[in-house]
Amino acid sequence: MLQYLIILLDDTSTSFCHYKNLKTKQCLIPIETLRQGIRFGMMENLMIQFVFPDCELPQEHKNAIETIDHSKIVSSLCEDNVLRADADVIVYHDWTELSFGKFENDKSYVLRTTKDDFFDRYHSMKDALGKVVRLNIVLTDVEKFDDEDFAKYKQCLSQLSDDMIAIYKEGKSPQLNILTDRLMLDGMNNCNAGSESITLAPNGKFYVCPAFYFDDEADSVGDLKQGLDIKNRQLYKLDHAPICRHCDAYQCRRCVWLNRKTTLEVNTPSHEQCVVAHLERNASRNLLASARKFGEFFSGKEINEIDYLDPFEKRKEW
Ligand code: SF4
Structure with a gap:
């Protein structure tokens, strides 16, 4: 059962796991996509984890984020001192x-x-x-x-x-x-990506985890309009992992x-x-x-x- 929704706030959101984020061009999640993502998380009763870029976000994005319980994943290099102080997870590279x-x-x-x-x-x-x-x-x-x-x-x-x-x-x-x-x-x-957690990217599409988005944007598993569409979903579950x-x-x-x-x-x-x-x-x-x-x-x-x-x-x- 899904429990977590990871929302990448920008294409330059920090990596906090094995994958590298090689994107250097900022592409902020549109405010309407962010609001729809938050709504999706609320409807599905998911704990939301926001992954921040190093640059400061517009105030309307900050306001939208604070409308729901969440945790913040932030790089130690983030320019926003207030955000760094408020973060739940700080990532060092x-x-x-x-x-x-x-x-x-x-x-x-x-x-x-x-x-x-x-x-x-x-x-x-x-x-x-x-x-x-x-x-x-x-x-x-x-x-x-x-x-x-x-x-x-x-x-x-x-x-x-x-x-x-x-x-x-x-x-x-x-x-x-x-x-x-x-x-x-x-x-x-x-980690249980694809089974207990799913990722929403700035393009409004879902991915198994951030790594799948940064590897290949075409590798999505649904979007905010049509909902989740994870093929062979059972394969992400422990009971279908033979080793x-x-x-x-x-x-x-x-x-x-x-x-x-x-x-x-x-x-x-x-x-x-x-x-x-x-x-x-x-x-x-x-x-x-x-x-x-x-x-x-x-x-x-x-x-x-x-x-x-x-x-x-x-x-x-x-
Ligand atoms: S079989 Fe290997 S990958 Fe799977 S949980 Fe054990 S150590 Fe990890």
Whole structure:
């Protein structure tokens, strides 16, 4: 069932996930389209997430946005200081900006990074982790991981786990998606684009998620006039994902856009996405064991030891 409507307010709205937004020419959502989108969200009882561009919006757009409950996703580079202060999610695209970031407890932070930047700079994350309530790391090139990268990622997660322990000992308990989400989950908590969320673009058309719009505007799944028209909608659901439905890397984004890009099927993940998610899962398991050496930690939570990093290897057992 749909729960979320993501509204891209402009063609230059910030990316907050794996995809790149290469559009540089502003194309603001027309005010009537924005109002119709908000009406659609209200009629369908959806929680609306507005994704902002870096430039300031006209006042009538700001007024329309405030007519409904919503959350705001804003880049750290946004020129509108008032908006940045009011944002629910702040997206960093650069490690240097993150290191100068001023963090507030009522916000979540996202850092989009390539794997190589992550390997080079991850040790500088400890400072930010001591100040945030939640930091999400988004790897923008998961599909490029190779065996050497997997080994590096495992080592980075192990070091970050030690950093988290040090921070816990200071009495703080920040969330870092790649290490702590799995500790808090008892079932799959994926992105669920096309199943639980849908995106409205400035052109008045719906897309499975922003990545589908920025990849190909012709790839729409309906519009505000005709309504949603998602072909083979069941394929976006977990129970029609033959590999994922057997998996317990509950924190995995299970990105359907990455799936389609890498395997040509929205419900079939790439080897890289699965191994990265399992390295995180296993690092969460190790973090749990380490944290319990000095105190009560996620009482009752257990993460089993497993002997694979890609569930595809286990398909004959299902
Ligand atoms: S790790 Fe792989 S199988 Fe598991 S949820 Fe993620 S994409 Fe699906």
